[in-house]
Amino acid sequence: MENFDYDLRSIQEARDLARCGEAASKAIAKYTDEQIDAILRSMAKAGEEHALCLGEMAAEETGFGVAMDKAYKNHAASTLLYDQIKGMKTTGILSEDTVTRTIEVAEPVGLIMGIVPSTNPTSTVFFKSMIAIKSGNAIVFSPHPSAAKCTLKATEVMRNAAIAAGAPEGIISCVTMPSMGSTNELMKCKEVSIIIATGGPGMVKAAYSAGKPAIGVGAGNSPAYIEKTADVKHAVRTIMASKTFDYGTICASEQSIICEESNHAEVVSELKSQGGYFMTKEETDKVCNLLFKNGHNMNAKFVGRSPQVIAAAAGIQIPEGTRVLIGKQEGVGEGYPLSYEKLTTVLGFYTVKDWEEACGLSIRLLQNGIGHTMSIHTQDRDKVIKFAAKPASRILVNTGGSQGGTGISTGLPIAFTLGCGTCGGSSVSENVSPKHLINIKTVAYGLKDCSTIVEDDNTFMWKNGNTKTSSSPADFVSSFDKKETTPAASCQSGCDDNEKLAALVKEIVLAMKGQ
Numbered sequence: 001m002e003n004f005d006y007d008l009r010s011i012q013e014a015r016d017l018a019r020c021g022e023a024a025s026k027a028i029a030k031y032t033d034e035q036i037d038a039i040l041r042s043m044a045k046a047g048e049e050h051a052l053c054l055g056e057m058a059a060e061e062t063g064f065g066v067a068m069d070k071a072y073k074n075h076a077a078s079t080l081l082y083d084q085i086k087g088m089k090t091t092g093i094l095s096e097d098t099v100t101r102t103i104e105v106a107e108p109v110g111l112i113m114g115i116v117p118s119t120n121p122t123s124t125v126f127f128k129s130m131i132a133i134k135s136g137n138a139i140v141f142s143p144h145p146s147a148a149k150c151t152l153k154a155t156e157v158m159r160n161a162a163i164a165a166g167a168p169e170g171i172i173s174c175v176t177m178p179s180m181g182s183t184n185e186l187m188k189c190k191e192v193s194i195i196i197a198t199g200g201p202g203m204v205k206a207a208y209s210a211g212k213p214a215i216g217v218g219a220g221n222s223p224a225y226i227e228k229t230a231d232v233k234h235a236v237r238t239i240m241a242s243k244t245f246d247y248g249t250i251c252a253s254e255q256s257i258i259c260e261e262s263n264h265a266e267v268v269s270e271l272k273s274q275g276g277y278f279m280t281k282e283e284t285d286k287v288c289n290l291l292f293k294n295g296h297n298m299n300a301k302f303v304g305r306s307p308q309v310i311a312a313a314a315g316i317q318i319p320e321g322t323r324v325l326i327g328k329q330e331g332v333g334e335g336y337p338l339s340y341e342k343l344t345t346v347l348g349f350y351t352v353k354d355w356e357e358a359c360g361l362s363i364r365l366l367q368n369g370i371g372h373t374m375s376i377h378t379q380d381r382d383k384v385i386k387f388a389a390k391p392a393s394r395i396l397v398n399t400g401g402s403q404g405g406t407g408i409s410t411g412l413p414i415a416f417t418l419g420c421g422t423c424g425g426s427s428v429s430e431n432v433s434p435k436h437l438i439n440i441k442t443v444a445y446g447l448k449d450c451s452t453i454v455e456d457d458n459t460f461m462w463k464n465g466n467t468k469t470s471s472s473p474a475d476f477v478s479s480f481d482k483k484e485t486t487p488a489a490s491c492q493s494g495c496d497d498n499e500k501l502a503a504l505v506k507e508i509v510l511a512m513k514g515q
């Protein structure tokens with residue numbers, strides 16, 4: 001009875017938040033670029049000020065990761081993200097092409113629902129709030145039950161800063177009583193226009209099944225290939241920095257290393273000198289028994305943990321200063337548990353003869369995290385291009401997966417929701433950014449005069465099914481294509497120069513904003 005009452009109240013709360021969020025989305029859609037920028041600046045500042053305390057809160061509540069690294073993720077999702085998106089055009093006229101005579105006009109999508117994972121419970125709130133506001137939308141969050149407090153606090157930080165800078169009430173909110181009932185209610189309610197789902201596969205699938213547009217992410221299983229021309233020291237340094245960052249909770253982090261016979265000794269020695277511990281077969285088995293449950297599903301108890309915690313639980317001795325546990329693997333799939341995603345400080349390790357074998361192995365490893373991310377360390381551009389054909393949406397070169405995939409160390413958009421393409425079950429293959437949260441309307445002027453087409457013999461025969469004509473449908477289509485708009489016809493469209501065209505579009509934008 002108590003549970004039933006909780007569920008009912010949580011569903012009611014979700015409905016109320018959706019209603020307020022929808023009203024806020026209508027209000028913010030009328031804001032100018034300057035108003036939006038002032039709100040974003042305020043949010044970025046507040047995010048920076050709370051980065052550390054929220055990082056500490058998230059690490060404590062979930063038991064995942066490293067507080068300082070979570071603080072850095074909060075900094076990336078506020079200050080770094082703001083610097084990257086501030087100049088982006090996301091409202092009003094986006095572009096104008098005087099040759100095709102088309103004009104793209106942005107329209108906010110409305111109210112967004114953000115599903116937040118337990119692995120990045122505060123940075124994801126910063127990230128999604130910032131991109132939602134940048135594109136003129138409102139957002140309502142559904143927190144992961146094991147990270148509800150810190151997600152709620154992160155939402156409050158963003159909301160208070162947004163409202164202080166002039167955003168409408170209800171612009172950023174979060175359910176305070178998480179339940180499957182409230183999450184389902186938000187996913188299905190009419191007020192929500194789109195869902196951005198970051199989290200476990202079950203939740204992402206539920207979002208895609210809600211009957212409305214959704215942007216979801218797939219699981220990762222990123223291999224890092226250290227090719228024979230690579231600078232091994234640098235490659236190992238970036239892999240270690242990535243794998244130890246927040247104890248490996250970022251879904252683009254490396255899950256296995258592939259080296260070649262020719263650089264095997266150097267890679268092993270460099271890994272050892274930088275804190276990698278190579279486990280024996282028995283030690284690897286003991287660790288794998290902890291990392292997975294029901295087959296290859298990650299055991300949340302060992303996600304985002306230090307090697308010391310994992311080793312102690314597995315009953316194995318590791319040298320002082322160990323940063324990552326490494327287990328050699330001979331294959332992929334059944335019987336090779338380290339060939340699956342781990343999201344913790346454990347790596348699989350493979351040695352291959354040459355790059356062709358590395359290609360095949362990368363593809364097999366990526367089947368367990370298809371469409372996500374892989375990395376290659378090499379000085380050979382040709383190999384990079386060959387690996388660009390792998391089934392991964394991000395092919396990172398000479399950089400770590402965590403920092404590279406999220407855009408911290410690469411030119412990719414800074415993001416904590418990484419698309420995996422259709423092969424990974426995602427509707428996007430890019431890093432999610434403000435441009436995914438707008439509808440783009442296209443104003444298109446006529447270029448060809450089709451007004452006389454009914455007089456045309458071909459058309460007449462086409463319409464009347466006259467088989468006596470020698471004209472084929474292809475002839476008809478090509479005769480149609482040849483017709484060009486006369487200057488007079490262009491004038492009739494009410495706009496014969498670019499200035500008039502721009503003025504007309506401005507009118508459309510103002511009309512959309514109700515001004």
Ligand SMILES: CC(=O)SCCNC(=O)CCNC(=O)[C@H](O)C(C)(C)COP(=O)(O)OP(=O)(O)OC[C@H]1O[C@@H](n2cnc3c(N)ncnc32)[C@H](O)[C@@H]1OP(=O)(O)O
Nearest residue numbers: 117119142143144179180183199200250251298300416417
């Ligand atoms: C850029 C990036 O790094 S994004 C990273 C995103 N990637 C991930 O989060 C990796 C995928 N995540 C996972 O696989 C898992 O979340 C783990 C392994 C990290 C943690 O696993 P767990 O906490 O055991 O399971 P999981 O996250 O699936 O959910 C636990 C329960 O909470 C429920 N839950 C999760 N989110 C919500 C939500 N928003 N509302 C209500 N319930 C929820 C789940 O349905 C599940 O319920 P159940 O136990 O009744 O089935």
